[in-house]
Amino acid sequence: xIDLRSDTVTVxxxxxxxxxxxAPVGDDVYGEDPTIAELEARTAALLGHEAGLFCATGSLxxxxxxxxxxxxxxxxxxxxxxxxxxxxxxxxxxLTGVTMRTWVTPDGRVDPDGVAALLAPDAxxxxxxxxxxxxENTHNFGGGTIQxxxxxxxxxxxxxxxxxxxxxxxxxLWNAHxxxxxDLATYGALFDTVSVCFSKGLGAPVGSVLVGSxxxxxxxxxxxxxxxxxxxxxxxxxxxxxxxLDHHVARLADDHAAASAFADAARxxxxxxxxxxxxxxxxxxxxxxxxxxxxxxxxxxxxxEGIALSVVGARVVRAVTHLGVTADxxxxxxxxxxPLLG
Numbered sequence: 001x002i003d004l005r006s007d008t009v010t011v012x013x014x015x016x017x018x019x020x021x022x023a024p025v026g027d028d029v030y031g032e033d034p035t036i037a038e039l040e041a042r043t044a045a046l047l048g049h050e051a052g053l054f055c056a057t058g059s060l061x062x063x064x065x066x067x068x069x070x071x072x073x074x075x076x077x078x079x080x081x082x083x084x085x086x087x088x089x090x091x092x093x094x095l096t097g098v099t100m101r102t103w104v105t106p107d108g109r110v111d112p113d114g115v116a117a118l119l120a121p122d123a124x125x126x127x128x129x130x131x132x133x134x135x136e137n138t139h140n141f142g143g144g145t146i147q148x149x150x151x152x153x154x155x156x157x158x159x160x161x162x163x164x165x166x167x168x169x170x171x172x173l174w175n176a177h178x179x180x181x182x183d184l185a186t187y188g189a190l191f192d193t194v195s196v197c198f199s200k201g202l203g204a205p206v207g208s209v210l211v212g213s214x215x216x217x218x219x220x221x222x223x224x225x226x227x228x229x230x231x232x233x234x235x236x237x238x239x240x241x242x243x244x245l246d247h248h249v250a251r252l253a254d255d256h257a258a259a260s261a262f263a264d265a266a267r268x269x270x271x272x273x274x275x276x277x278x279x280x281x282x283x284x285x286x287x288x289x290x291x292x293x294x295x296x297x298x299x300x301x302x303x304x305e306g307i308a309l310s311v312v313g314a315r316v317v318r319a320v321t322h323l324g325v326t327a328d329x330x331x332x333x334x335x336x337x338x339p340l341l342g
Contacts, residue, residue: 002325004319004320005308005318005320007322011203023235028232035239036238040054046185047211048188049211051214051217051218052211052217055229056208058083059087062084063092063095067096068216070096073099076134078134079110080104084169087140099128103115103117107142107145109148110147112154121163131165133155133159136169144285149186168187170187173194175284193212195209254323258325259283259284259319262321263280265330265334269335270338275292285320290342298317299317
């Protein structure tokens, strides 16, 4: 089986497991886990922020991050395909009373003019006021697309001028950093809070870190506990994340190469005249438009051939490369998939 459903299906490497078992731990609810403290401080420093907070998931980190800026009845603006809007089970509204308005883009790349058209920081007594703009880099449902730095800078300036906070869902920010060479702190400086994930391309079994000011992280820690997110000797998990920082960031380039190999092989093997289309991957995610065949049917056919894909639209499947898949395996998966498309 070549599992391309997500980069979340990875398992810890031998080196990561060894680091986990050797980690010094303590009770993090009491603030006594040294490995968690190291991960939080190191991640915050990488992103140019004061403090960090280790969370079980990226969804929790995003809820806590947005809640630092948006109160009940206020709104966060984001892309219609953003993870916080589409894939976090309505948590922001259900748990913190946040509302959302969205803009639409074909591939997730932000258009500063589109953001400007929606901004309403002082909407008056009858409309919802904008308190935060949330961006995603890379953009998951956009196909792992990288936000252009100039666009991020423009939105950041726009928000600062309007007195609106900025949150970055940087679950796969590592991928953008490896492709562009843009320093993580350069990205981090454009936002008030940033979440980054370790359990996707970096291969840790669990974990995201939210960064921001020391005051924000203190408030977020209280809300995390209120939501049931306090944990004890979780330094075992933080150690996996620290190992990933040391050993798995640069190797993301291998995943990007594998994604390109998959896409190239699928295109080359497509039947002549097929309406199917394989998007060019920007990082480690390949979006495939299945043509005249429903995506669920394509996924079922692929699974029967030993290829696991995700269905992300009526006629769209997704393949995601990761440290458990070689470039040769990805290439073979593309060759197998192509004849199954419409």
